[in-house]
Amino acid sequence: MSDSMGDDSDESDSMGDDYVCDLPDWRTTLEPVHMKYTDEDDVDGTRYYPCIRRREDEEPKISPEDECLLMEKQVEESKGFDIDFAKFRCVFNYKPVDLDLENQFVLEPETTRGLIDMLSKKSLKRFNKTNSTNHEFVKVIKANYHFSAGIMFYITFQGKLLSDDDSKLFQAKIRSCGSSTDIILCELKPEKNSSTSFSSFSFVHIKFNRMRR
Numbered sequence: 001m002s003d004s005m006g007d008d009s010d011e012s013d014s015m016g017d018d019y020v021c022d023l024p025d026w027r028t029t030l031e032p033v034h035m036k037y038t039d040e041d042d043v044d045g046t047r048y049y050p051c052i053r054r055r056e057d058e059e060p061k062i063s064p065e066d067e068c069l070l071m072e073k074q075v076e077e078s079k080g081f082d083i084d085f086a087k088f089r090c091v092f093n094y095k096p097v098d099l100d101l102e103n104q105f106v107l108e109p110e111t112t113r114g115l116i117d118m119l120s121k122k123s124l125k126r127f128n129k130t131n132s133t134n135h136e137f138v139k140v141i142k143a144n145y146h147f148s149a150g151i152m153f154y155i156t157f158q159g160k161l162l163s164d165d166d167s168k169l170f171q172a173k174i175r176s177c178g179s180s181t182d183i184i185l186c187e188l189k190p191e192k193n194s195s196t197s198f199s200s201f202s203f204v205h206i207k208f209n210r211m212r213r
Helices: 064-078 112-131 198-212
Strands: 035-037 135-147 151-161 168-177 180-188
Touching: 035 064, 112 135, 112 151, 112 168, 112 180, 135 168
Parallel strands: none
Antiparallel strands: 135 151, 151 168, 168 180
């Protein structure tokens, strides 16, 4: 997947100013969570995310149904950006990008990290143009993805103003398909709501399951 587009080619595909569509834009909605494999299916350990180490001995095992509920909650609350994959034994359509896996989405001599860096820089350029700012790209923190008419990436990266030493977290949702880059959004990462946490949700479900037994 080469970056064959120039620096000014980060605009989404257009169908013309007179094009009218009453259907909701599927790109801006969240892909429904669905399970691909349970932990019983992963008999040889190859279907699980190799870049994430599961905390086998830190949390009680929950059912695949409860894992699906937890995944749905994490995806919904974070809009797909913040998923604690170490909590899951099952594999879902939402997956983590392995930045150190050289050719997960590209062919040599390109690299996975290079691709995600490039997409982050393109989205930050769009952010600067829209908001009349001059943030510069620092580094990618993490990225998730799922397949959807190409690949939909949910990237968290650091950027900073040229006049400021402190970096800020940005989130970019980008669809990549071949040489086409469709920037859905790029914004500063919203402040986390401390009233609800993923760990508390997991604890409540585990406790509820024990009570049912």
